[in-house]
Amino acid sequence: MIFIHNENFRHSFYKDVTRINYIEDMSSQLISDYGYTYIMLRYGNIEAFNNEGKKVEVPKVFIKGTGDYFTVKAYKNSSWLSFELPNHILHNVTKIHSFKNRNKLIDLSLYVDDDVVKSMYENLREVNSIEEITKIADQHLRENYKDWSVLQPSVEIVQYILDKKGMLAVKELSDFFPYTERSIERMFKKEVGASPYRFICLVRFNYIIRELEKKEHKSLSKLIADYDYYDQSHFEKDFQKFLGQSIRDYKNDYNPLLTNGLSRAYIKRSKY
Structure with missing residues (x-):
């Protein structure tokens, strides 16, 4: 597993960006909840199971808020790309009561033009530079940042x-x-x-x-x-x-x- 991250990362919208590339099959691993919202991109074969052990569908590009722990099983040549955001962003994106979205992996194309999501997904497929990843994400999603960044009480x-x-x-x-x-x-x-x-x-x-x-x-x-x-x-x-x-x-x-x-x-x- 190759964990790509920039400890000096700074951005006006994203808290952090991480890429994880799997060079071999991995056994199930637990993902803890940190209390943030994430926009995530899945490449290849990755299985996810909720805290009750039930398998859940993993969209190619999804948004997820705070919830319970998950476990994931990733296979060779698969990859995660994760954009970390403040927890209120889930509500700003979906306009849905966040507790109702708890533990759900929500397809981002429900809230962003499908062509934009597909283009971003394909353009990020082989990119491993955090700086370049962020630049491409900005090019595709920047017009949403103002609405998504509205501060909540x-x-x-x-x-x-x-x-x-x-x-x-x-x-x-x-x-x-x-x-x-x-x-x-x-x-x-x-x-x-x-x-x-x-x-x-x-x-x-x-x-x-x-x-x-x-x-x-x-x-x-x-x-x-x-x-x-x-x-x-x-x-x-x-x-x-x-x-x-x-x-x-x-x-x-x-x-x-x-x-x-x-x-x-x-x-x-x-x-x-």
Whole structure:
């Protein structure tokens, strides 16, 4: 598996761009949820299974928002191309309540002219330079960026949660922002695709699992305490919720797809 990424990537619309090329058949690998929206292009034979183990259709070009973990099985000469975006972009593109789109791989041609999608797909088939990939995507999709970039009320709250590393209670949101807890709940399900509580837990988990992956912590108990978990049992529950496995299984599991994903910065600032 060849993982192509530019750690210095900056763009006014995309948070990150990654290409993964498979040079041999790969066993099933888990893809965690990072709380973002993705526009993705699939080349070749790649199978996807949801968190219930059910096989799902993978369109050639699709958009997906925050949801549960997936597993994918990729075959030789196949490839993924992934454009990472803020989570509210799914709602801006589809105009559909994001919770209703949870765990769905939505064909982008439902919202972008089919000829444009096909042209972009073909033009990106053999391109491995992140700079060139982004340039081609801009040429095809730029006219949509203004509408897709419209800020939603949840954006500021999401950034607050990210900055706090998910270490806060839901009530703090209504104390800090001019919305009731019920309004924030409705807002998040519509625009983010998850409840505020689940999103907070997801953000904290994404921070701590990156620390776990680095293997620089003095002890697991210290790391757990640093991220405001009650105890290891509490941490294990988040492992099952977001990765569908135990900490032990995670440590013993060979998953270069997840490892490469976790090696990137969790919060990525836009160019402007």
